[in-house]
Amino acid sequence: MSGKNIAPTRDEKEGLKMAAGTYERVELERELDGFLAEAMNDGRPALKVEALTKRFPRPEGKRRGFWRRRPKFAALAAVTFTVEKGEIFGFIGMNGSGKSTLIRIVSTLLMPDEGQVEVFGVDVEGNPARVRELINRVAVDAAFFKVLSGSENLRYAARLYGLSPRLARERYDGLLTRIGFDPKRLSDQIKSLSRGERQKVAAARALMTAPALLLLDEPTTGLDPRSKREVQRVIREMREEEGTTVLLTTHDMEEAERLCDRVGILHEGRIVTIGTPAELTARAGGAGTTLEDAFLKFTGAEWLGDENGA
Amino acid sequence: MTIKVRALREFWCSIGFAERNFMLVKRYAGWEAVFLTYTVVSALTIGLIGVGTGDQQLVLFLVIGAVLWGYLSILFHEVSECIAWERGEGTLEYTFMAPVKRFTQLMGNALYAITYGLGRAAVQLLVCALFFGISLAGANFLTAAVVLVVSSLPFLGLGLACAVLPLLSRERGSQATHIFQASILLVSGVYYDVSVLPSWLRPFSVVSPATYTLRAMRAAVMDGVGLADVGNELLILVISGVVLIPVGFACFVLGERWAKKTGKLKIEG
Ligand SMILES: Nc1ncnc2c1ncn2[C@@H]1O[C@H](COP(=O)(O)OP(=O)(O)OP(=O)(O)O)[C@@H](O)[C@H]1O
Ligand SMILES: [Mg+2]
Numbered sequence: 001m002s003g004k005n006i007a008p009t010r011d012e013k014e015g016l017k018m019a020a021g022t023y024e025r026v027e028l029e030r031e032l033d034g035f036l037a038e039a040m041n042d043g044r045p046a047l048k049v050e051a052l053t054k055r056f057p058r059p060e061g062k063r064r065g066f067w068r069r070r071p072k073f074a075a076l077a078a079v080t081f082t083v084e085k086g087e088i089f090g091f092i093g094m095n096g097s098g099k100s101t102l103i104r105i106v107s108t109l110l111m112p113d114e115g116q117v118e119v120f121g122v123d124v125e126g127n128p129a130r131v132r133e134l135i136n137r138v139a140v141d142a143a144f145f146k147v148l149s150g151s152e153n154l155r156y157a158a159r160l161y162g163l164s165p166r167l168a169r170e171r172y173d174g175l176l177t178r179i180g181f182d183p184k185r186l187s188d189q190i191k192s193l194s195r196g197e198r199q200k201v202a203a204a205r206a207l208m209t210a211p212a213l214l215l216l217d218e219p220t221t222g223l224d225p226r227s228k229r230e231v232q233r234v235i236r237e238m239r240e241e242e243g244t245t246v247l248l249t250t251h252d253m254e255e256a257e258r259l260c261d262r263v264g265i266l267h268e269g270r271i272v273t274i275g276t277p278a279e280l281t282a283r284a285g286g287a288g289t290t291l292e293d294a295f296l297k298f299t300g301a302e303w304l305g306d307e308n309g310a
Numbered sequence: 311m312t313i314k315v316r317a318l319r320e321f322w323c324s325i326g327f328a329e330r331n332f333m334l335v336k337r338y339a340g341w342e343a344v345f346l347t348y349t350v351v352s353a354l355t356i357g358l359i360g361v362g363t364g365d366q367q368l369v370l371f372l373v374i375g376a377v378l379w380g381y382l383s384i385l386f387h388e389v390s391e392c393i394a395w396e397r398g399e400g401t402l403e404y405t406f407m408a409p410v411k412r413f414t415q416l417m418g419n420a421l422y423a424i425t426y427g428l429g430r431a432a433v434q435l436l437v438c439a440l441f442f443g444i445s446l447a448g449a450n451f452l453t454a455a456v457v458l459v460v461s462s463l464p465f466l467g468l469g470l471a472c473a474v475l476p477l478l479s480r481e482r483g484s485q486a487t488h489i490f491q492a493s494i495l496l497v498s499g500v501y502y503d504v505s506v507l508p509s510w511l512r513p514f515s516v517v518s519p520a521t522y523t524l525r526a527m528r529a530a531v532m533d534g535v536g537l538a539d540v541g542n543e544l545l546i547l548v549i550s551g552v553v554l555i556p557v558g559f560a561c562f563v564l565g566e567r568w569a570k571k572t573g574k575l576k577i578e579g
Contacts, residue, residue, distance in 0.1 A: 024319040056573055104576070107407050111570045132409035143400040145330070147337045152330075159326025160408035162319045 022164040029210070032133060036120060036212055040085060044121035046213055046245035047083040047106065052076055052115035054101055054269075075101045077269040078115070085120075086239055088246040090256045092291075093266035094299050099249035100140070102266070103217045106247065107137045119213055136161075136211035140218040142195075142202035150186035150193070150201050154208070161209040171208040178237075179203060179230045195222040203231055207238060214238065216248035220255060228252075232259050253291040263291070265298045272298045320414045327418025328425070331388075335426065346430060349380050350437050356501065357442055366444075367532065373438045374528055375500040381431040381458070382465050382520060383491060388423035389416065389469030390487045394476035403575055412566065413559060416473070420466050428458075446531065453530035453537050460544055461523035463551025468519075470558030474565030477574055494518050499525075519550045 057070035076098045083089040091099045104110040105117055108128040117124045119131045144153045151169075158168030173183045181200040190198060199222055206214065216235070220228045232255065238244040250256050256263050257277045264274040273280060277291055284294035335342055353376035360369035396402040405415065439446060472490065475483030497504070497511055498520035507515060515521045526543035529535045537544070569575050 024315050024322065027315050028319065104403075109403050109407055109570065109575055110573055111567070129409060129411070132407060135407075137407060139403070141400060143404050145334065145399055145401060148330075148333055152333050156326055156330040156333075157404075157408075159323055159329065160405070160410050162322060162409075164322075 022167050025162040025164065025167065028133065028162055032212065036085075036134075039120040042121065044118070045082045046085045046087065046120060047089075047247060048116070048118040048121075049082070049102075049106075050080050050116045052079040052102070052105065052117060053113050054098075054105060054110065055113055074269045076105075079266075079269070079271055080115075081264060081271060081274060083245055083247055085245050086243045087261050088235070088239060088248070088259055090260035090263045091247075091249045091266050092251070092253070092256050092263060092295055093249075097266040097299075098269040099266055100217050103137065103139075103215050103247065103249060106213075107135055107215055108132055134212045135215055136206040136209050137215040137217065138199075138202050138206045138219045140221055142198040144190040144198065144201070146191040147189055149189055153190060153201070154186070154205055157205045158208070163209065168208055171210075172204045175204040175207050175234065176200065178234050180227055196224060196227055199223055200227065200231070203234070207234065210242060210244075212243075212245065214244050214246045216246060218249055218251065220250070220252065228255070235259065253295060257291050265295060267299045320411055323410045323414045324418035324421055327415060328422040331419070331422040331426070346433060349430065350434050353377060353380070353434050353438050354441055357438055361442065366442075369442050370444055370532055371528060372501055373435070373442065373444065374531055375524060377431050377434045377438065378524060378527055379495065379500045379520075380434055381427045382461070382523065383495075384427035384430060385420075385423045385462060385465045386469045386472075386491060388426065389420055389466060390472035390475075391484070392416070392419040393473045394484050397476065397575075406566075406575060412563060416470055416559070416562065420469075423469075424462060448534045449531040450534040450536060451530075453535060453540060454527060456537060456544065457523060457526045457530055457540065457547075460547045460551065461519065461526075464519035464547060464554045467551060467554025467556075467558040470555065471561040473558075474562045474569075477565050477569040480574075494520050497521070498523075519547055519554075522546050 053074055054076040055072040055074050058073050079098075079102065081089075091102065093099055101110065105112055106119065106124065108124050108131055111125060119134055122130045122134070124131050144150075145156070148156075154168060154172055155165050158165055163171070176183050176186070179200050181197060181204070185193070185197070186201070190201070193201070199219070203219060214235070219235075220231050223231060235246060235248075236259065239246060248259070260277065262274065262276055263280055265272050265280070273283060273294075275283065280294045280298075281289045281291055284297045353373060356376045357369050357373045360366075360372045393402065396405055438444065468490075472483075472487045475486055477483065493514070497507065497514040498518045499507075499515060500520070504512065504515040504521060522543040526540040526547075529540050529543075
């Protein structure tokens with residue numbers, strides 16, 4: 001959490017020119033650093049998910065009688081995996097396979113029905129407040145107050161995370177420049193930005209809080225190939241410089257291959273396989289097999305469309 | 311982190327919510343001017359009913375009702391709608407995921423509602439005073455200020471309890487809140503004495519905190535009474551605030567828990 005790029009400057013640390021509100025953030029980051037070091041010593045993984053199950057009512061299900069509940073289906077069924085500190089772990093899977101649901105549970109927005117989720121040893125249900133200090137999330141919908149400008153939105157986000165507006169600006173200006181977004185455009189209203197531009201501001205918003213566990217739900221969907229790579233590079237740099245752990249979902253096989261140390265394939269709420277991209281392709285057929293082939297193989301019958309001339 | 315540092319952190323967070331809302335007000339400045347004009351004009355038209363009767367005291371009675379109701383409904387509305395509105399914007403998940411105590415979030419919104427409501431009420435009052443040539447020389451401003459502060463408490467509590475309704479039911483929640491607000495308007499004697507209510511409605515006026523606010527405020531402004539003379543009303547308002555704020559907050563926390571269990575926070579994605 002105290003890498004060179006976004007750490008508070010020495011002046012700030014010594015409380016000399018500390019803008020109002022900065023000191024508290026510095027204190028928190030110091031406390032979190034200590035907490036993370038302790039978690040490391042105890043060998044606690046960054047994320048531990050055990051037998052996680054989450055059910056939702058079937059959308060088409062009808063209530064049978066007033067008191068009866070609507071029939072449910074498992075969006076996640078006994079999902080178990082661990083992510084080590086500093087690892088970039090990706091989930092791929094078909095639409096509706098439960099990826100976003102999983103990310104929501106880790107980010108304390110949804111409570112598990114069964115099973116356990118621990119972030120650096122902290123239970124998401126038992127102590128969500130601590131978990132929230134350790135994480136941040138970039139969601140595919142890049143939610144902002146659309147009539148406010150980018151900098152107004154970031155100022156608000158900074159306050160929520162205890163960053164003073166000044167410290168926040170130092171951090172996000174740098175981040176935005178690195179992912180190819182001119183900070184001058186932050187004075188534009190969010191609604192006037194393109195989808196990809198919003199996604200970049202959303203990425204900076206999450207990264208400026210230097211989360212120990214970064215949750216990325218399709219972070220590069222809607223980005224052009226160059227911006228995609230820029231965002232991917234920043235994610236990798238965060239890991240190298242800050243030791244950030246990343247859990248991401250993507251529909252981009254190339255991204256999964258390029259970015260992830262390990263990849264899990266989710267299918268109908270179950271993990272069907274987990275491993276390094278190379279292991280997955282090997283399991284799916286060996287030489288010449290792509291991750292996309294593996295994806296198709298593990299998520300049901302192999303793609304027969306081409307052969308059938310469809 | 312020491313308690314002091316934690317408290318400071320929460321303080322800056324609550325400032326963040328208030329600040330965000332004022333940025334939005336600024337952004338919608340045109341509409342703000344429209345709403346302000348509308349509320350000022352409606353207070354004037356109500357005051358003019360009094361002018362028609364030639365009774366200057368009635369004018370003051372009506373103006374106090376209009377201005378105070380304006381303030382209380384802004385307070386209630388801003389707090390009770392803060393969740394529904396964020397869900398509409400799509401930022402609710404983002405805000406709920408941040409390391410902010412829910413109490414801080416709601417208090418930040420309350421802080422905004424109070425300052426914003428006071429600002430609007432002040433403009434309304436000023437325009438009315440000039441328009442009707444009302445003299446406030448006989449008013450006891452200390453009493454009036456205390457009544458205003460104390461009566462904010464129960465309305466914050468009610469607002470908190472209602473804020474969670476949109477999480478329980480997407481549309482019905484906001485609908486219920488508006489109906490509730492309208493019922494308070496009916497039974498609290500905003501523009502008339504509650505004694506004119508049909509007998510079956512009168513019990514409701516007894517349980518509405520607005521009844522006591524209006525009575526105490528009128529005594530302070532029209533009769534210039536001291537704090538001791540509205541002691542009963544103040545006591546009732548304090549007690550209802552002390553009860554309603556924790557109850558409202560507890561409702562909120564339970565509702566949030568339920569929403570997170572059933573997946574009702576989510577809008578899309
Ligand atoms: N809050 C909710 N309430 C009811 N059903 C939900 C909720 N969230 C998700 N679901 C359902 O759970 C299933 C998994 O959804 P989820 O959003 O996790 O899929 P996903 O893998 O992220 O899909 P995509 O790739 O399209 O983003 C879907 O069938 C979805 O309709
Ligand atoms: Mg998804």
